[in-house]
Amino acid sequence: MVKLTAELIEGAAQYTNAVRDRELDLRGYKIPVIENLGATLDQFDTIDFSDNEIRKIEGFPLLKRLKTLLVNNNRICRIGEGLEQVLPNLQELILTSNNIVELGDLDPLASVKTLTYMSVLRNPVTNKKHYRLYIIHKIPQIRVLDFQKVKQKEREEAAKMFKGKRGVQLAKDIAKRTKTFNPGASLPTDKKKVGPTPGDVEAIKNAIASASTLAEVDRLKGLLQSGQIPGKEKKPGPTVDVAEEDLEETVTNGGS
Numbered sequence: 001m002v003k004l005t006a007e008l009i010e011g012a013a014q015y016t017n018a019v020r021d022r023e024l025d026l027r028g029y030k031i032p033v034i035e036n037l038g039a040t041l042d043q044f045d046t047i048d049f050s051d052n053e054i055r056k057i058e059g060f061p062l063l064k065r066l067k068t069l070l071v072n073n074n075r076i077c078r079i080g081e082g083l084e085q086v087l088p089n090l091q092e093l094i095l096t097s098n099n100i101v102e103l104g105d106l107d108p109l110a111s112v113k114t115l116t117y118m119s120v121l122r123n124p125v126t127n128k129k130h131y132r133l134y135i136i137h138k139i140p141q142i143r144v145l146d147f148q149k150v151k152q153k154e155r156e157e158a159a160k161m162f163k164g165k166r167g168v169q170l171a172k173d174i175a176k177r178t179k180t181f182n183p184g185a186s187l188p189t190d191k192k193k194v195g196p197t198p199g200d201v202e203a204i205k206n207a208i209a210s211a212s213t214l215a216e217v218d219r220l221k222g223l224l225q226s227g228q229i230p231g232k233e234k235k236p237g238p239t240v241d242v243a244e245e246d247l248e249e250t251v252t253n254g255g256s
Helices: 006-011 103-111 131-138 152-161 164-174 198-210 214-225 238-255
Strands: 013-016 022-025 046-048 068-070 092-094 117-119
Touching: 103 131, 131 152, 131 164
Parallel strands: 022 046, 046 068, 068 092, 092 117
Antiparallel strands: 013 022
8 A cells, every 4th residue: 555645646647638638548557545735735637546455436636627537446335425525626527346235325415416427337326226217317517427428318317316305315216326335345345457347448439429529529639548447457468459449440430
């Protein structure tokens, strides 16, 4: 484990990414806790915490500039309350490959009214009944969930499902939270880094194909190029190369 110190932050890679945002690269340090981010002096649009050991989304100072938080492939099972107060402009949250179990564990995101892009692929919570409709109900401004555009039909279905007293009760019934937390419990003992699954590839291809503006295509292309496609590795094996060639072709076609 490596403590996230001001020195580590100051020495980490900083660059302008594929979507022309200023990004801080904190990938792969085995960081367990988010802390000391005041050392960034709020100079970044994107912070990349991928491939660490973080268990909870919390510990942020006021970062008005931060728009994108990349925390895929960690051990996250909790999301702290009040994120909207410290990250008032957070638009994109990539939580792929973590350990969020219950729908209620996502409830703290309901107050983040700026959040429009989110991925929770490869979390146990995605197996819950009504998972997608519940998130659309709780975060109504969400535009892209798990790299798939939220359709108007889904919004109408979610509104109908959670309408009135019965709907309120249904939301309560399915939105329980994980009650206890024992460090290491229900977590994989050895995180294996793997390439995109066929489902991931299909989800991203669908998102690109249905993108209505070049800006959305550019955003997805930027995620692909900067290594944020679910499960993408910096040094992929042959299987990953094939998947990414497929995705690159889809991006190119989507942008034409």
